[in-house]
Amino acid sequence: MAATQVLKSEWTKIRSVSSTVWTLGLAVVVTVALGALISVLSRNDYDNLDARDRLSFDATFISFAGMSLGQLAMIVFGVLVVSNEYSTGMIRTSLAAVPQRGAFLFSKVLVATLLAFAVGLATSFLAFFVGQAMLGPYRAEIGDPGVLRAVIGGGLYMTLIAMFSMGVAAMLRSPMLSLGILMPFFFLISSILGNVSATKKIGRFLPDQAGSKIMQVKTPFADDTPYGPWGGLGIMVAWVVLALLGGYALLRRRDA
Template sequence: MTGNAPTAVVRAELTKIRTLWSTLGALALALVVSVGIALINNISVRHAIDTGSDMVVDDFDPVNSGFVGVQFAQLALLAFGVLLISGEYGSGMIRVSLAAVPSRGLFYVGKIASAAVVAFPLSLVMSFACFLASQQALGPHGVSLGEGEALRAVLGAPLYLTLMCLFSLGVATMLRGTALSLSLLFSVVFVFSPVANAVPGLREVARYLPDRAGSQVMTVGEQADSVLGPWAGLLVLVLWTAAALVGGLLVLRRRDA
């Protein structure tokens, strides 16, 4: 890789990603399934509203209802961020990569940039598709993109998902193992965070967890956190992500491949 130019390093990392058809296929499937979940969920919600069912929660908001499928996409993007680096450690390719790019900092920046280049556009498409599909399914109970804070939520979702992907990349670089990294991330995001948020004594702590804080940027109405707000919540996630990435860099520089 001539001169190890940053653009060349990023291109090399994107080439690696393109060769992982199973990973790209999983991401594409996540997009389709997320939209499908949003569509099916809101068809059900529309029926419940039309029939006067008490299954509809009091704080229902059509904008929030459009992001039900985001959790599935989040799972896929967390796994993607982990596999970008842990896959190389698992296969031993990390030695080849670091031989090609001796500067570990540059190699790491290439990983971060390539992850963002893939995650953000995918998340952006998914966010708009989920919102439009869900509002179509809600019919007269839906809202347009220009109403209220709908546009902020739709644009906030890909920011949130991309940052969570980079957060997982940083965690995986520190832990170096796929199983350990995924177990930790999934436990925090899908188990500890929801449970802690439901327990009065832990709720104050839960609001500052990366997923709980960051998701405020795509949450509106009564379900939004009145303490953090959308942009403060996103800032908390940025700090978590920065800490994870810095931690990953320190480990990468100090440990042997």
């Protein structure tokens, strides 16, 4: 099967599964709504901040507060894109049509990544503008130093979360097992490791914590992270590459 036909087939699969479309929609709504709420609360609390906290007040990053929940929807999207065929048994038909397993997997990942990036970038810009409107006099402007980088970075972050989930799902094949590992990992384990002093230096190198650095414009006080925004994104990219390579290696070795 020609490459263009494989890509078209994967696009049709994604578009025809309503759960993947609803999941992307949920990512947008949750990210923007929660970001707006946190922005309103931050605006009301601004007068209670001391001078040091006002200097590190990051209006841009505050508008991305909803990413913590929005990324969970992107995880579900990434898992469903890859593992849905395993749960329905369609994987045998797909591999019979596209016997080159590398072409099969990476065509699926490419189409899903482009869709995730489009949705992630739109979500990031929408969350920023809505959040800044809620912040009122404390808002940041898109032309301020570092802001455009942070907003585009928000879209990249959501995309990489989905790609990492695709790699894990390709390794595990089961949607329930994949979600059972990824959800607690990002929502609980990563937060605990990143906030406990004994494990903080390890937690900062996890994909979500490293990648979220790209969305920061101002560095909080007492932040001794040994990398900057692009370094953090690079660490997240490395995690994604490892997950996808692991998924590809296992797909080649085992039966459908």
